[in-house]
Amino acid sequence: MSEHALPRRTPxxxxxxxxxxxxxxxxxxxxxxxxxxxxxxxxxxxxFKAVHWPPLGTPEPKVVLPLIxxxxxxxxxxxxxxxLRAAREGRLGATRLxxxxxxxxxxTYFGLQIHLFLDDLTKFSPGGHAYGSIYFTxxxxxxxxxxxxxLLDAWFLLRLSTGLTRYRLGGxxxxxxxxxxxxxxxxxxxLTQLSPxx
Amino acid sequence: xxxxxxxxxxxxxxxxxxxTVQHGALFFLAAARCNPSxxxxxxxxxxxxxxxxxxxxxxxxxxxxxxxxxxxRTRGLEHDGPPPLGxxxxxxxxxxxxxxLFLGAIVLEGLGAGWWSSxxxx
Amino acid sequence: MAATEVLGPRARERxxxxxxxxxxxxxxxxxxxTVDHKRIGLLxxxxxxxxxxxxxxxxxxxxxxxxxxxxxxxxxxxxDQVMTMHGVTMIFLFVIPxxxxxxxxxxxxxxxxxxxxxxxxxxxLSYWLFLGSGCLMYAGLFxxxxxxxxxxxxxxxxxxxxxxxxxxxxxxxxxxxxxxSSTVAAANFVVTIFKxxxxxxxxxxxxxxxxxxxxxxxxxxxxxxxLTVDLVFLELQRRLGFHFFDVGHGGSALLWQHLFWxxxxxxxxxxxxxxxxxxxxxxxxxxxxxMIAFPLVALAELLVAxxxxxxxxxxxxxxxxxxxxxxxxxxxxMMVVIPSTIQIYAWTVTVxxxxxxxxxxxxxxxxxxAFFVVGGLSGIMFAAIPFDQATxxxxxxxAHFHFIIFGAAVFPILGGMYYWFPKVTGRxxxxxxxxxxxxxxxAGTALTFFPMHIVGLLGMPRRVYTYQRGLGWDAYNLSETxxxxxxxxxxxxIFGNLLWSRFRxxxxxPDPFFGGTLEWATSSPPPHYNFAVIPTVTSPYPNWxxxxxxxxxxxxxxxxxxxxxxxxxxxxxxRDGYLDEVLEMPSESWWPLTLGLLITVIFVMLLLAHFxxxxxxxxxxxxxxxxxxxxxxxxx
Numbered sequence: 001m002s003e004h005a006l007p008r009r010t011p012x013x014x015x016x017x018x019x020x021x022x023x024x025x026x027x028x029x030x031x032x033x034x035x036x037x038x039x040x041x042x043x044x045x046x047x048f049k050a051v052h053w054p055p056l057g058t059p060e061p062k063v064v065l066p067l068i069x070x071x072x073x074x075x076x077x078x079x080x081x082x083x084l085r086a087a088r089e090g091r092l093g094a095t096r097l098x099x100x101x102x103x104x105x106x107x108t109y110f111g112l113q114i115h116l117f118l119d120d121l122t123k124f125s126p127g128g129h130a131y132g133s134i135y136f137t138x139x140x141x142x143x144x145x146x147x148x149x150x151l152l153d154a155w156f157l158l159r160l161s162t163g164l165t166r167y168r169l170g171g172x173x174x175x176x177x178x179x180x181x182x183x184x185x186x187x188x189x190x191l192t193q194l195s196p197x198x
Numbered sequence: 199x200x201x202x203x204x205x206x207x208x209x210x211x212x213x214x215x216x217x218t219v220q221h222g223a224l225f226f227l228a229a230a231r232c233n234p235s236x237x238x239x240x241x242x243x244x245x246x247x248x249x250x251x252x253x254x255x256x257x258x259x260x261x262x263x264x265x266x267x268x269x270x271r272t273r274g275l276e277h278d279g280p281p282p283l284g285x286x287x288x289x290x291x292x293x294x295x296x297x298x299l300f301l302g303a304i305v306l307e308g309l310g311a312g313w314w315s316s317x318x319x320x
Numbered sequence: 321m322a323a324t325e326v327l328g329p330r331a332r333e334r335x336x337x338x339x340x341x342x343x344x345x346x347x348x349x350x351x352x353x354t355v356d357h358k359r360i361g362l363l364x365x366x367x368x369x370x371x372x373x374x375x376x377x378x379x380x381x382x383x384x385x386x387x388x389x390x391x392x393x394x395x396x397x398x399x400d401q402v403m404t405m406h407g408v409t410m411i412f413l414f415v416i417p418x419x420x421x422x423x424x425x426x427x428x429x430x431x432x433x434x435x436x437x438x439x440x441x442x443x444x445l446s447y448w449l450f451l452g453s454g455c456l457m458y459a460g461l462f463x464x465x466x467x468x469x470x471x472x473x474x475x476x477x478x479x480x481x482x483x484x485x486x487x488x489x490x491x492x493x494x495x496x497x498x499x500x501s502s503t504v505a506a507a508n509f510v511v512t513i514f515k516x517x518x519x520x521x522x523x524x525x526x527x528x529x530x531x532x533x534x535x536x537x538x539x540x541x542x543x544x545x546x547l548t549v550d551l552v553f554l555e556l557q558r559r560l561g562f563h564f565f566d567v568g569h570g571g572s573a574l575l576w577q578h579l580f581w582x583x584x585x586x587x588x589x590x591x592x593x594x595x596x597x598x599x600x601x602x603x604x605x606x607x608x609x610x611m612i613a614f615p616l617v618a619l620a621e622l623l624v625a626x627x628x629x630x631x632x633x634x635x636x637x638x639x640x641x642x643x644x645x646x647x648x649x650x651x652x653x654m655m656v657v658i659p660s661t662i663q664i665y666a667w668t669v670t671v672x673x674x675x676x677x678x679x680x681x682x683x684x685x686x687x688x689x690a691f692f693v694v695g696g697l698s699g700i701m702f703a704a705i706p707f708d709q710a711t712x713x714x715x716x717x718x719a720h721f722h723f724i725i726f727g728a729a730v731f732p733i734l735g736g737m738y739y740w741f742p743k744v745t746g747r748x749x750x751x752x753x754x755x756x757x758x759x760x761x762x763a764g765t766a767l768t769f770f771p772m773h774i775v776g777l778l779g780m781p782r783r784v785y786t787y788q789r790g791l792g793w794d795a796y797n798l799s800e801t802x803x804x805x806x807x808x809x810x811x812x813x814i815f816g817n818l819l820w821s822r823f824r825x826x827x828x829x830p831d832p833f834f835g836g837t838l839e840w841a842t843s844s845p846p847p848h849y850n851f852a853v854i855p856t857v858t859s860p861y862p863n864w865x866x867x868x869x870x871x872x873x874x875x876x877x878x879x880x881x882x883x884x885x886x887x888x889x890x891x892x893x894x895r896d897g898y899l900d901e902v903l904e905m906p907s908e909s910w911w912p913l914t915l916g917l918l919i920t921v922i923f924v925m926l927l928l929a930h931f932x933x934x935x936x937x938x939x940x941x942x943x944x945x946x947x948x949x950x951x952x953x954x955x956x
Contacts, residue, residue, distance in 0.1 A: 015891065015900045017891065017892075017894055020439070020891070020903070023511045024439065024511050027511065028507060030541055031503060031507075032545070034542050034546060035545035038545060039549060042564070042579070044229070045572065046571065047235065048235050049234060049235070051235065055570060126560070126562050127561040128563075129569050130563045130569055130571040133556070133557075134564070137552075137553070137562070155946065155949075168952075217630070218630070221630045224644075224648050225645065225648075228644050232644070232645075277524060278614070278860050279524075280858070282522075282895070282896050284524055285896055287524075288618075291615045291616070292618065295616055299623065299627075302655060303652055306654070307647075307648040307651040307652060310647035310648050310650065310651045311647055311648045316642065316643045317643070317644065318642065319641065319642065319643065320646060320705065320709075
């Protein structure tokens with residue numbers, strides 16, 4: 001109905017509080033924290049009840065490669081935060097560059113993780129024992145969140161191609177905290193997943 | 199002002215956080231100790247229970263102290279008085295009552311878990 | 321603005337402009353594309369009433385079957401479906417959407433002095449998702465494949481080996497679907513409560529109803545993911561052969577219960593907290609006195625929710641978990657009672673210290689307090705482990721939770737319907753009939769649910785489709801059934817009164833009961849834009865601050881805080897309510913309905929195991945989300 005609105009006359013000062021979109025993302029992340037808490041809690045609950053974990057015949061998880069990959073993912077918090085800082089300073093080109101770097105590294109991480117996931121499936125199955133069930137479900141949930149993050153990155157790269165507005169800055173801020181959350185969780189997930197071999 | 203603000207938030211959340219950590223720890227300890235793999239680890243569950251309970255009670259007491267101090271500092275206002283001091287007074291009042299409850303919960307849970315610390319079913 | 325106030329020419333011009341900016345399209349299209357929180361609230365209201373009717377029919381069918389021994393009204397399979405759907409309907413499709421979706425949506429922006437919720441389109445989406453999930457589950461019931469393992473759906477009964485049909489899949493997928501609606505609605509409420517309060521409404525000046533809605537929304541956000549994980553595990557096990565719950569492959573049947581009750585116990589506080597909010601709105605108005613110990617009552621709302629997260633295993637006292645676990649959960653369960661007790665004392669003392677006028681809404685709150693005390697006492701008895709182990713799975717439990725759910729959640733809803741009826745419709749309900757409807761409903765409720773305590777202690781188990789003659793239970797069951805029909809008559813009288821008054825009631829004016837909160841500071845029904853002038857707030861009872869409200873009329877003429885340059889509402893800082901910025905809000909949109917339909921198709925396809933098609937619709941849903949976000953607010 002904005003055709004009935006008058007042209008804006010009153011100048012708007014910069015707001016102090018976090019934008020609504022930031023709060024919406026923060027609350028969604030609180031909810032996802034509980035989701036992962038339930039998944040991680042299930043892993044430990046089932047592990048405590050088991051005598052052999054992994055069950056006999058299932059290989060122990062590899063340690064080195066997953067840890068390296070996780071470190072790489074956690075490192076992408078740096079370009080994401082750099083993108084946010086550049087956006088706050090109005091530097092559109094730097095914002096898009098940092099975002100593209102983050103996306104490229106995160107997408108590579110994702111591709112490698114999917115490869116490892118499919119490789120694990122040839123060695124043991126989720127349908128054999130609770131170990132496999134929780135292992136693949138926990139990892140799958142984490143990878144799904146990474147996928148969502150990739151979509152968010154791509155969306156903002158696209159949107160920012162037509163300019164930087166305060167609304168889009170709010171959205172980028174929400175995306176950045178999403179990635180910080182995913183990265184922190186990645187550490188917990190990988191430590192849990194690797195715990196039988198540690 | 200800044201100090202009152204920080205004390206207000208610690209008073210409001212400190213007792214709750216302490217009880218949450220103690221409660222979660224009691225659950226985790228019981229799940230670890232009372233299950234097949236945990237019984238192999240053979241750690242002293244009661245010792246951990248007492249330790250965590252004492253630590254949680256200390257934090258809850260500190261939070262209560264913070265809440266009471268803040269309430270006394272902002273005592274002149276009404277609970278619906280103008281912010282920020284009115285709002286701080288409101289939360290300090292509420293927190294002063296809440297931390298008593300959390301302290302009670304911490305002590306009761308710690309006593310109970312410590313006394314009936316059997317892994318057997320009832 | 322009262323109809324009798326004389327408006328200056330500039331004021332009338334501003335109101336005309338606000339009308340044009342905020343009006344929505346007429347007719348069905350307007351309802352399908354609405355983002356107005358009041359219209360969404362009404363959509364929720366009528367939909368939840370329809371589900372209440374369905375749940376009520378299920379209840380009457382069960383009570384008729386159980387009215388005498390060896391009943392033949394429902395066979396065991398049908399009884400299981402009716403019983404399960406009664407529980408699922410009343411909890412997920414009636415009480416929670418009614419208190420949050422209907423009452424919460426309609427009232428929270430008004431009480432905050434805002435023009436809409438923080439995310440209006442998301443609000444509409446939550447309604448369409450709720451409708452879709454309810455229809456999905458009822459489709460199962462109508463196809464004789466309804467959920468049939470009880471509302472908490474324990475494994476191994478709910479696994480494929482013992483329940484091979486689609487019944488449990490309707491349950492699991494329906495509730496995952498429903499939880500998306502509740503999650504987005506809860507996030508919307510929290511952001512609205514934090515950011516969209518009127519200038520001057522610092523956190524210590526929020527109405528108690530808003531504190532209750534804050535507690536409910538935070539609880540929903542933290543509790544629902546545990547249920548979602550549980551349901552996902554169940555479907556993965558049923559559909560793809562995963563092993564979470566079967567001991568033979570390293571799983572645990574108790575895992576289901578832990579995850580379920582970590583959600584399930586907070587869920588019951590989610591059920592009852594908005595009712596506390598309604599009670600704390602009605603009492604000051606009719607007692608003509610501010611709520612005693614306001615900060616403690618506000619805190620108690622949040623404390624009940626918080627401590628309620630730590631007591632879940634008291635639903636598992638009879639499962640053989642270690643004694644040490646039993647004991648500390650029993651301790652926490654005893655402590656959770658205390659905040660509710662503080663509230664009961666505050667409510668009662670407020671009424672005693674005021675000059676109470678026992679109109680129908682206050683009568684319903686009186687009934688609520690009576691039932692809540694009895695239900696609370698039976699509840700605290702369960703914290704004693706030996707007593708719980710003796711009465712688990714008997715009708716004593718059924719008595720407890722119906723006193724709480726019906727007595728302590730539904731009675732305030734009924735009182736709230738009477739209380740806010742004048743605000744929503746602009747007409748007054750018929751007071752003498754309303755009072756009679758209270759007494760009839762009260763008598764019916766007491767007669768239906770009180771004997772259940774006795775018959776439970778005499779050993780009658782829950783969830784049985786019939787029972788033998790000669791166990792000493794017959795007379796109690798018969799009285800419970802008679803009570804259920806009296807209760808039904810009471811409810812019909814309430815709805816008859818409201819329906820009749822909707823068309824024939826006398827005009828109510830903006831503030832027939834002299835309420836203290838801001839919804840009473842605007843016309844009945846409110847205009848689309850809620851307030852012509854955004855109110856400035858200096859206390860938790862801003863409508864009792866007449867000087868402030870008289871200032872509003874002056875501001876309207878002068879154009880202060882009218883925000884007529886677009887579809888606008890103010891945002892304030894979170895703690896202290898200082899005016900921070902003016903937000904441009906979205907107006908009507910087809911995206912919420914579109915995305916709601918796409919998500920419904922996804923869940924139907926998952927149910928039918930057409931996973932590829934579900935994936936395709938998932939991709940379409942992502943595209944719809946992109947389309948939704950193409951519309952951005954006009955920049956300053």
